[in-house]
Amino acid sequence: MTPTLVRHHRYADSSAPVDAGTRARDWAEIQERMLAPLYEAVYERLEVGGGTRMLSLGCGSGLALLIAASRGARVTGVDSDHERLALARERLASGPGQDAGRTEPRARLVDSVPAAVPDGGAPYNLLTAFQPIGCAAGDSEGLAPALASAVPLAVRGATVVLAGWGPPERCATAPVLRVAARLTESARAPRSGSGWRPALRDDLEEVAARAGLKPDGSGRVSCPFGYADVDSAVRGLLSTGLFDTAIRATDRTQVEKEVAEALHPHLRPDGTVWMPNVFRYLVCVS
Numbered sequence: 001m002t003p004t005l006v007r008h009h010r011y012a013d014s015s016a017p018v019d020a021g022t023r024a025r026d027w028a029e030i031q032e033r034m035l036a037p038l039y040e041a042v043y044e045r046l047e048v049g050g051g052t053r054m055l056s057l058g059c060g061s062g063l064a065l066l067i068a069a070s071r072g073a074r075v076t077g078v079d080s081d082h083e084r085l086a087l088a089r090e091r092l093a094s095g096p097g098q099d100a101g102r103t104e105p106r107a108r109l110v111d112s113v114p115a116a117v118p119d120g121g122a123p124y125n126l127l128t129a130f131q132p133i134g135c136a137a138g139d140s141e142g143l144a145p146a147l148a149s150a151v152p153l154a155v156r157g158a159t160v161v162l163a164g165w166g167p168p169e170r171c172a173t174a175p176v177l178r179v180a181a182r183l184t185e186s187a188r189a190p191r192s193g194s195g196w197r198p199a200l201r202d203d204l205e206e207v208a209a210r211a212g213l214k215p216d217g218s219g220r221v222s223c224p225f226g227y228a229d230v231d232s233a234v235r236g237l238l239s240t241g242l243f244d245t246a247i248r249a250t251d252r253t254q255v256e257k258e259v260a261e262a263l264h265p266h267l268r269p270d271g272t273v274w275m276p277n278v279f280r281y282l283v284c285v286s
Contacts, residue, residue: 062088
């Protein structure tokens with residue numbers, strides 16, 4: 001299993017703006033691996049392997065793709081964040097399945113759902129949307145349309161997996177995420193739909209219904225967030241985008257300060273930060 005405790009990361013100047021490339025690398029190096037137990041649990045349950053052709057929506061910097069490819073799957077990743085996608089290309093360029101002489105690569109990366117299966121390729125039999133929903137207002141709005149575009153590229157009866165945050169009482173990170181909503185509201189900024197809200201029991205089922213998918217099982221996975229220190233935790237959490245509205249409403253330095261304060265209950269004697277969380281996934285049939 002991919003380790004969740006990551007090395008120290010510090011900002012050179014906490015008042016300097018963070019460019020898109022730095023933020024994407026923070027995601028890839030600090031935060032993305034926190035969801036590795038989710039990816040591995042889903043792949044184990046679905047027996048992902050050499051016969052799997054997976055299309056992953058919101059693939060980020062490619063960790064879920066890399067794990068699937070290491071099991072023999074052929075994967076296509078979609079993400080609109082060009083910086084994250086560039087990092088995914090770096091990861092997968094020499095990753096498993098990119099053997100010289102293959103007529104079809106095991107990994108493809110694109111910035112939007114393809115209009116058709118690549119020439120010579122078979123339809124997908126697994127669609128995934130691992131970016132967790134259920135902790136920000138409106139965070140699932142674009143998912144149903146994306147699924148509607150992706151499902152026609154899959155075989156009839158293909159498996160579709162959606163992921164979301166678990167109940168707030170089982171997610172130690174929930175109070176930290178509330179900082180975003182509190183700062184936004186205190187600044188009386190217009191709500192842009194990204195403020196924190198508690199996960200609801202049927203979040204995933206509602207997305208599945210809107211996309212015309214039939215639920216076929218679910219599961220919960222422990223995904224603790226572990227960081228080498230508070231600075232690393234702040235960088236990782238801000239790389240998720242969940243604090244963007246608060247940063248626009250106030251400023252990044254204030255958000256960093258208040259997130260760091262919210263992390264204090266999770267600070268261990270050795271200086272590391274540890275927050276147990278539970279994430280939920282829903283298995284559907286297209």
